Amino acid sequence: MSEIENSIADTGSWIDPDHVRGPLQALYAKLDSEITAHGPVCLVSGRCCRFKEYDHTLFLSEAEASVLIADAPPPTRPLDDGATCPWQDEQGRCGARTARPLGCRVYFCDPNYDGHAERLTERFLAQVRNLVDSLGLPWNYARLHHHLHAAVASGRLRIEAAGDGFPEAQSDGPDAVPSWDPLDISPSDQ
Numbered sequence: 001m002s003e004i005e006n007s008i009a010d011t012g013s014w015i016d017p018d019h020v021r022g023p024l025q026a027l028y029a030k031l032d033s034e035i036t037a038h039g040p041v042c043l044v045s046g047r048c049c050r051f052k053e054y055d056h057t058l059f060l061s062e063a064e065a066s067v068l069i070a071d072a073p074p075p076t077r078p079l080d081d082g083a084t085c086p087w088q089d090e091q092g093r094c095g096a097r098t099a100r101p102l103g104c105r106v107y108f109c110d111p112n113y114d115g116h117a118e119r120l121t122e123r124f125l126a127q128v129r130n131l132v133d134s135l136g137l138p139w140n141y142a143r144l145h146h147h148l149h150a151a152v153a154s155g156r157l158r159i160e161a162a163g164d165g166f167p168e169a170q171s172d173g174p175d176a177v178p179s180w181d182p183l184d185i186s187p188s189d190q
């Protein structure tokens, strides 16, 4: 059994996205507005969602995961054991933009934005926690792939299982320049 499978504790219950969607989206809108004020630029390098390749991990609460899974279109790529996000397409774009969780929204690799992600995460994660607690819901803050594999196991998400991310994932390093035109993406419409 894989590490991911071992980490799935309970797939028997799940937060109903209808219980949290409205207030969570209001928090996301507030967060997006603050991010916009900082003006980070996304060059669609894709590194933010290639977890293994760039050595980072996306954590999110079960409430955020429930809304992501319910509201995002079906992933276009297979589900691996944590190397990549199945919603990231092969051009590095996110297919779950409107439903993506806090951890995705705050992350930009723009050096002019350094430090803001940590401060915004601390403040807004506390607000998500307060929301979840006020509704009497479980927190269950875990890795993205914990939530996704649990959702697949319980039939709440239909997605093809796969190996280890993009076949080209090892071909470009951290300083790789994207081959497409840079996009200035406003976080408010991500």
Ligand code: SF4
Binding pocket: 048, 049, 058, 085, 086, 087, 088, 089, 093, 094, 095, 096, 097, 100, 101, 104
């Ligand atoms: S949901 Fe979107 S932004 Fe978040 S890790 Fe997946 S592809 Fe990246």
